[in-house]
Amino acid sequence: MSEPKRNILMIGGRDHTFVRIGDMGLRYSALQIRAHLTDHLLDHAETVVVTDYEDIDSSVALAQALHRKTPFDAVFSFAEYGFLTAAHIAEVLNLPSNCQVSTVQLTRNKRLMREALRASGIKDVPFARVRSAAEIADFVAHHGECIIKPAEGGGSEGVYLVDATTDISRALAHAVQVGRDELIAEAFIPGPEYSVETMSVEGAHRILAVTEKTTSGAPYFIESGHVQPAALSADDAARIGERVRVLLDAVGYRTGPAHTEVKLNDGAVHVIETQTRNGGDQIWELTLETTGADVFKETFAAVLGLDYSAPPPAARAMAIRYMLAQDRVLDAITGLDCAARAEGVARVQSSAKPGTRYDAVLSAASRVAYVLARGDSREQALAHAEAAVAQIELR
Structure with a gap:
């Protein structure tokens, strides 16, 4: 008799991860936010609970209820805002995981990460927690131009370069609009x-x-x-x-x-x-x-x-190039099919919706398409990607 399939709990995730769970012959359930629900997840997971998994207490309670019904063998997350929840669930259920509370806390908070690096003997980049325009100005006066950003942000959100000529109030407003509590200033390298x-x-x-x-x-x-x-x-x-x-x-x-x-x-x-x-x-x-x-x-x-x-390995080199839209209403994207047929192109993808207004390039939301390309060298992969991008037109 074959051994029963291992049963795991996923906190967040995308289809490319869920497909691999199936490839490994595993059973799984998931706590997932509504925005990331997909047909694949609903068709293949044993149980899907739609919830705000950043709410640790409620997510732990949900996981305990699922675990009592069908015990899990491990807890996993590859979702940036799901790590800490997965770590707490694994700790409460006494299960193995790729997430540990102390490590997640140190890496999710950039100030704590820098303090850990300093404690290991590496004095790397000058940094400080900042709470006001005056504190940012003081940091610039001592360390020169700097980057301010949310300590627990991700995906370049809230990042802003500040120097002696910057309107610091504007930079501060950009950083705080992300909605994360703590800001950090780091010397620009x-x-x-x-x-x-x-x-x-x-x-x-x-x-x-x-x-x-x-x-x-x-x-x-x-x-x-x-x-x-x-x-x-x-x-x-x-x-x-x-x-x-x-x-x-x-x-x-x-x-x-x-x-x-x-x-x-x-x-x-x-x-x-x-x-x-x-x-x-x-x-x-x-x-x-x-x-x-x-x-x-x-x-x-x-x-x-x-x-x-x-x-x-399937390729010697790979490159990806994103197309950024700004200062326009996007009526259409043309040339995607031509780009997909270009030499060395592995995939062309666009999620842009016609009629969307794009202003300044402030975040990854300005990326409207990408080209993924292969090559026998770094230079060739880049050339293939850039030649394909040249086939695409934003209208």
Whole structure:
């Protein structure tokens, strides 16, 4: 007789994760917000509870009720605002998880992360909690231009570059409109920015890939593209990997993927932030294609003690480019089919709705389409993505 399928509880998630749960032969239930309900989730999960899973107390009570009915073997989350809830549920139910309360608290709050890094002996970027325009001005006076942002924000929300000429009241208004309680100021580090994709198992951290990114620039720095592999010397790649391992040790991360953003300046590696999840913006997919590492399946296997072997890489290089809309009403997007047929293109996708008004590029909401492309080199993948983007027109 075959063993019964393992039963897991998911806090949040998207279809690409739920598909992989099925691939692993697992049963699952989910706590999910209404905005992320899909036909796939409703068709394949054993139970779906629509709830605000950021409400920890009510989510724990729901999980306890589900667990009494059909016991779970583990609790997982790859959703940025679901980590802490998953960690508390796992703690209350005494179940294994990729989320631990102390680690999530340190990584969700950028000030606490920096304090943990400093406690490990790494004095990285000057930072301070700020509560007013006067405190921001004082920070700029002591440290020069800086970034202010919500300490617990995500997806570039509320980010603003401040220098001696900035209207600080405007910058402060942009940061607080996100609705997160605490703001942090960090000295601005010039130089190229990268993200580091890792997979940890029982505290051993494996560097999977380093992703090179482009942004919309100051003052908001909305990410507009990514490419793997990054153009790095072996020495720079080694320094980046070592700094990320120190950081993950400092926050006590045990098992699962992490996405850490760093900058290089005069050969020094500076941590921007880390999240104990897969890289967003399809970076997890770039990593899967260029390395074969499926961080979702590896996490399920590591926590549940299952066998899993990664497939070989499918591509030598991958790039993604986003199209940003601003200062317009978008009537239509044309050329998507032509772009999809262009050389090296893996996928073209647009979720834009005609008639939508786009003002300044303040967040990822300004991204109206993307092109995902392969290549035999970083340069070729970028060229394929950019040639395809050139086929698309915003009207």
